[in-house]
Amino acid sequence: MIGFAGMTHLGIVSSLAAAAKGVSTVAFDPSAELVAQLSQGRFPIDEPRLAEIWTAHRGNIRFTSQASDLSACDPIYVAPDVPTGDSGESDLEPVHRLLDIVGKAAAGRTRVLLSQVPPGFTRALRDESLYYQVETLVFGRAFERALEPERYIVGCADPARPLPPAFRAYLERFGCPILPMRYESAELAKIAINCCLAASVTVANSLAELAEGVGADWSEIVPTLRLDRRIGPHSYLTPGLGLSGGNIERDLSTVTRLADAAGADASAIRAMLVNSRHCKDWPLRRFGELVADRVKHPRVALWGLAYKENTHSTKNSPALAFLSGLGPSVVQAFDPLVAAEARYHPGIVQAKDPLDACRGADALAILTPWPQFRSVAPGDVATAMKGRVLLDPYRILDPQACRAAGLQQAVLGAP
16 A cells, blocks of 8 residues: 655645556545545646546545554655745745654655655755655646656665665556666756756747747758757757746756855856746737737737646746736636636636637737647637737647638747
């Protein structure tokens, strides 16, 4: 029997993934109210396959608010989400609190810290029976990542010692490589992965913007890079609106702070943060050129508030960055999971669907690439709108159909 403590996004997905692997699972959270909701299949998160996995494997998982129920489990994962502030600093209090509860309730059991923590955190706890495992949570793809991990990175007090048998047996169920290493290496490995991802994102975004200015089309260039064996087919080469979500920018900020303290040079990492913020302003720059300089107090249709598709999270969302600089406008917004709220913009109103958002609008901005937006016909968009400007950084709508409908489509990385 395996245990999970902390039923936030990471804990819910990880415990359900364990249940889906046929493991008897105890899922603990101190909130009795939350546990009651989870026990009824009412989850405070949105993820593809969530309902399917719950329905098929609910018999393998039991939610509880009694920490003593974890005493029968081995290992026990401690897996609360780690909140990140606007300055990129992590709030580790939820991790300390749960570690203390689990340590008292299940003394002697193998405990595995799954939440992301900065290098040095786990060693400083001075508990050599504790392990640290790099989490693989990606919003919108959480179950895909949890059920089919590429590898497990496990931080240990002494990587030369074998992993506890029950812990190793659980990891082996997933059929991927297991990489034990010292605590600090595992903690930094997570940040290294995000830095490499950020480098790829920064290259794609920088050269896509250059493509707009020199008459090139970035979508024609990407296949040439995919076919280069030194870069590979899985590189992140699709241009976007900076580094959204919370984790990557948090990790870049962590590296700059650690490097400054250690006397190391982090100017390249710092440049990624600057580039990310520049990319987030692309919709505002194009909106100013195509709409704001010509229409006073324009009516704006907005598709998407989440920071990416298949999630309800708005952390570092390009849509919110756009709204924060928009000025006086009526914004008719639609997102499949996120409600339009006045805290996002004083003039925002909720639309019932994508075409409802377009009615009478001077411009449409598609700032989250939800797949269902692709099925909307550009001709219907043009009929509903008053103006003709379409800000479509992710090329959601077919360019040829947009031209045929008379829409002026602005795309990232294309002239």
